[in-house]
Amino acid sequence: MAQRDITKEEIQAVYPTVAQILADALGCDVDRVKLDASLIEDLDAESIDFLDLVFRLERAFKVKIPRGKIVEDARGDLPESDFEQKGLVTEVGLKRLREFLSEVPPERFRTPMKSADIPRLFTPETFCKVVVRAQRAAQGSP
């Protein structure tokens, strides 16, 4: 079943909580958390912060967010070898990422892109979408 697009209203419904959780996880002021900020480049997030963030979101929204979910969902039905090769995201993979992470400003997609650098694209809105998808999954809706 095709996924419904996530609406602005759905994002706005979860954003205040996501922003507060991000601020708590990163130890920064909530005012610094902008919807399109790069968590790594603008808010100095590290891998431990992403782990922290996912567990906090799970507790706050009472949903399950499998680790690695964002990249897995972006890849979709594309075989892993078509998505990345030798640690670099392929052209096709990059197209999938651009579509899936539509909230990320286009200029942030650099080529070539290392797979390990994908989290550099993530923004607060990326995690709002993760929460909305997890909520839909919990309710059994696409």
Added chain:
Amino acid sequence: MAEHFSAFSFVDRITELEAGTRAKGQFAVPDGLPYFPACLVAEAVGQLAAWVAMHHAGFRRRPVAGLAGETRFLGEVTPGQCLDLEVEIESCDDEAVAYGGCARVAGAKVLDLSHCVGPMLPLEDFDAPEAVQGRFQVLRDGGAPSGGFRGVVPPELVVIDRRPGERVRAALHVPAAAPFFADHFPRRAVFPGTLLLDSQIRLARGLADELPRPGASPLVPARVTDVKIRSFIVPGQAIELEAQLSRVGDVVGATLTARSNGKQIATGRLELAPREVA
């Protein structure tokens, strides 16, 4: 190696195990130690969770450092007492283990841990997997002899600057060598996060003691929240600790930060409360 599984090991036996889900265990705090810091009670609970996680991961991965959402200190533990440990694993996969747990002495809860997360890393980078698996069997089959832990010498804190009752910065020189490094961990020495936290609490208590509180009972650690270890601390590393106080009624809060080379490597929040309240 005499220190392996003794110099910094705080589970003597695993008495109950529901694979990947929960466990109970024990640790006898050796008699004759000068004291047993509360942070090491938390370490004991974390180590029991680590055993469950390593067993669940087939001894391929182990949790190292990470996050402790909330630690509540509910009572002091003195040498000679036996800790009854208990952990509940919320989730465990190749990336992380999430857990909570507690420690009791003679039925009374002395420490409660919740919302802890340990990143799971390749076990072989830190220890010999077959040795760890063998030790697990020993802990399950009747347990290991107690008394291996000989105590730790708290690292010296050298004050860099202070605003009495408000804020203090101090240098902590992680020892270049210490028995616990051979146990934590044999293949890669890491300064334990709980020892860092112990030093941070010492620093904050010293600062809080300067507050004017006429007639009030001494402040003791009641709760630590949002502890996050961002990077490994290695033998000999120079660290700068900072504690900043805020006060709400009887409870004194402290923001704890550790930095190395200008980078934040650990953070947390401490609450100190008068002894009778804590």
